[in-house]
Amino acid sequence: MENNRSFYNEILTDHNLHPMHKHPLDTATASLEGVNPSCGDDIVLNLNIKDGVITDGSFTGDGCAISQASADIMLDLIIGKTVEEAEHLKDIFLKMIQGKATDEEIEELEEGGALSDISHMPARVKCAVLGWHTFENILKE
Amino acid sequence: MQMKNFKEDFPLLRENPVVYLDSAVTAQRPESVINSEMEFYQKYNANPLRGLYDLGFKATECYEQSRETVRKFINAKSEREIIFTRNATESLNLVAYSYGINFLKKGDEILVTIMEHHSNQLPWRAVAEKTGAAVKYIECNHDGTITEEHLKQAFSERTKLVAVTHISNVLGCKTPIKRITELAKECGAVVVLDASQSVPHIPVDVQSLDVDFLAFSGHKLMAPFGIGVLYGKESLLEKMPPFLTGGEMIDSVTRDKVVYSDLPHKFEAGTVNAAGAWGLKTAIEYIQNVGYDTIGSIEEELTKIAFDGLKQIPRINIQGSSNPKEHCGIISFTIDGVHPHDVSSILDADGIAVRAGHHCAQPLMEFLGIPSTTRASIYFYNTKDDIDAFLNSVSSVRRRMGYGE
Numbered sequence: 001m002e003n004n005r006s007f008y009n010e011i012l013t014d015h016n017l018h019p020m021h022k023h024p025l026d027t028a029t030a031s032l033e034g035v036n037p038s039c040g041d042d043i044v045l046n047l048n049i050k051d052g053v054i055t056d057g058s059f060t061g062d063g064c065a066i067s068q069a070s071a072d073i074m075l076d077l078i079i080g081k082t083v084e085e086a087e088h089l090k091d092i093f094l095k096m097i098q099g100k101a102t103d104e105e106i107e108e109l110e111e112g113g114a115l116s117d118i119s120h121m122p123a124r125v126k127c128a129v130l131g132w133h134t135f136e137n138i139l140k141e
Numbered sequence: 142m143q144m145k146n147f148k149e150d151f152p153l154l155r156e157n158p159v160v161y162l163d164s165a166v167t168a169q170r171p172e173s174v175i176n177s178e179m180e181f182y183q184k185y186n187a188n189p190l191r192g193l194y195d196l197g198f199k200a201t202e203c204y205e206q207s208r209e210t211v212r213k214f215i216n217a218k219s220e221r222e223i224i225f226t227r228n229a230t231e232s233l234n235l236v237a238y239s240y241g242i243n244f245l246k247k248g249d250e251i252l253v254t255i256m257e258h259h260s261n262q263l264p265w266r267a268v269a270e271k272t273g274a275a276v277k278y279i280e281c282n283h284d285g286t287i288t289e290e291h292l293k294q295a296f297s298e299r300t301k302l303v304a305v306t307h308i309s310n311v312l313g314c315k316t317p318i319k320r321i322t323e324l325a326k327e328c329g330a331v332v333v334l335d336a337s338q339s340v341p342h343i344p345v346d347v348q349s350l351d352v353d354f355l356a357f358s359g360h361k362l363m364a365p366f367g368i369g370v371l372y373g374k375e376s377l378l379e380k381m382p383p384f385l386t387g388g389e390m391i392d393s394v395t396r397d398k399v400v401y402s403d404l405p406h407k408f409e410a411g412t413v414n415a416a417g418a419w420g421l422k423t424a425i426e427y428i429q430n431v432g433y434d435t436i437g438s439i440e441e442e443l444t445k446i447a448f449d450g451l452k453q454i455p456r457i458n459i460q461g462s463s464n465p466k467e468h469c470g471i472i473s474f475t476i477d478g479v480h481p482h483d484v485s486s487i488l489d490a491d492g493i494a495v496r497a498g499h500h501c502a503q504p505l506m507e508f509l510g511i512p513s514t515t516r517a518s519i520y521f522y523n524t525k526d527d528i529d530a531f532l533n534s535v536s537s538v539r540r541r542m543g544y545g546e
């Protein structure tokens with residue numbers, strides 16, 4: 001029986017099949033690889049950060065639909081934001097994946113909210129957070 | 142022919158509507174096995190081989206009866222050749238650390254096939270590192286066939302150990318084990334057979350196969366978790382040092398001398414999993430009762446239905462032989478444009494349990510040129526309804542992933 005509550009909703013499949021931000025970025029000021037061995041997801045996140053603002057970003061690499069869509073949605077959200085604002089969104093996203101974010105917080109994530117059901121899929125959490133964790137690690141460096 | 146619905150024998154399958162197509166990872170357990178493990182604790186529980194009282198003897202008797210059942214099951218000559226372990230991985234490591242490290246040396250070659258499970262690769266790499274021997278691969282065709290040519294390329298007079306699986310856990314194909322043992326004999330190499338995927342599906346006779354060591358896990362054979370078997374030829378086991386040392390594997394220990402127990406106890410250090418062994422005995426009795434002929438014919442019929450169905454669905458690529466008879470119920474496949482983990486998540490949403498990933502066989506994946514696959518593995522308790530549900534779900538995957546078809 002087909003279960004229509006499957007979390008592969010249109011937002012997710014659309015970002016997977018037609019990612020806006022999947023391309024190299026010549027102007028990147030920071031790039032970092034992120035790997036999720038469980039699915040073999042392997043992405044490189046590229047950001048151009050100027051005066052505390054993420055002016056541009058992209059990713060390359062391969063992986064499952066969840067990792068790809070999540071990275072693309074993340075870039076939609078953080079490009080044009082200050083690093084501080086982007087970190088705030090990252091915190092909400094990670095809370096959402098643990099099933100702990102409020103509805104108002106999830107609102108802030110816009111299309112990122114389409115991934116909220118992953119909190120019920122322990123096997124796929126790592127895919128959903130790959131882009132965000134890679135972002136977190138870039139900031140640490 | 143009216144087939145018995147074997148699901149009736151399995152409490153989980155009776156009560157849970159899951160379409161379980163992941164038996165190559167671990168099988169479901171029949172009621173008789175679950176009951177017998179419980180029976181051990183309720184009726185015979187004491188530490189076997191230790192307690193010098195009636196209950197202790199009973200526990201020991203159960204444990205040794207289980208060993209005898211395993212001996213008959215794989216037709217070993219003596220119960221001294223049957224060692225209980227936790228699982229196939231431990232059995233293979235036992236051979237690597239006790240035999241490999243002590244009897245191989247620099248210049249020797251260890252052969253493994255490219256399709257081995259990591260459990261039958263990594264121990265041999267450790268042996269190579271420690272001894273200076275080299276690990277070489279037996280290649281195969283894209284469908285998993287190992288030809289005479291592949292064997293001739295791999296074997297040499299330096300070959301001293303060949304570690305090979307009986308059935309591939311990814312492609313479901315059988316390896317030419319008879320020919321491999323022949324060639325190994327010619328160069329004086331020992332053969333280690335990983336029977337993890339064969340014992341659940343086909344009769345295995347260590348004397349007619351004439352392998353030196355054979356390993357399998359109980360849990361793929363419907364026995365409890367935590368019990369596995371290593372068979373070894375007595376003459377080899379005799380000269381091998383213990384793998385683990387400690388309690389219950391010695392005859393005497395003084396300040397400066399240790400006399401190890403006789404076989405098989407020399408290799409069973411510490412408290413053993415007697416209840417698991419007792420459950421394994423029941424699992425073997427269960428499988429013999431069902432019969433390998435019945436198991437084989439149900440699997441073959443269902444695999445054929447699955448194959449025919451998958452071939453109707455566009456953009457599906459089945460790995461391995463195009464003949465469903467050569468799959469032992471294992472079907473690895475990919476769907477163009479959809480990651481195997483997404484396939485398995487969609488199937489999961491429809492209540493179907495399959496495995497996705499590299500199946501602990503990354504060198505094979507690399508050879509096949511795919512990072513991972515989705516794998517459905519069929520066992521005799523599956524039904525045509527299971528396969529229909531599977532095919533329905535698979536046929537919806539691309540549409541649900543946003544492809545316009």
Ligand SMILES: Cc1ncc(COP(=O)(O)O)c(C=O)c1O
Binds near residue numbers: 310358
């Ligand atoms: C061919 C093969 N060898 C070895 C193993 C390892 O079995 P276990 O994890 O029970 O030790 C498996 C199980 O996945 C297998 O399929």
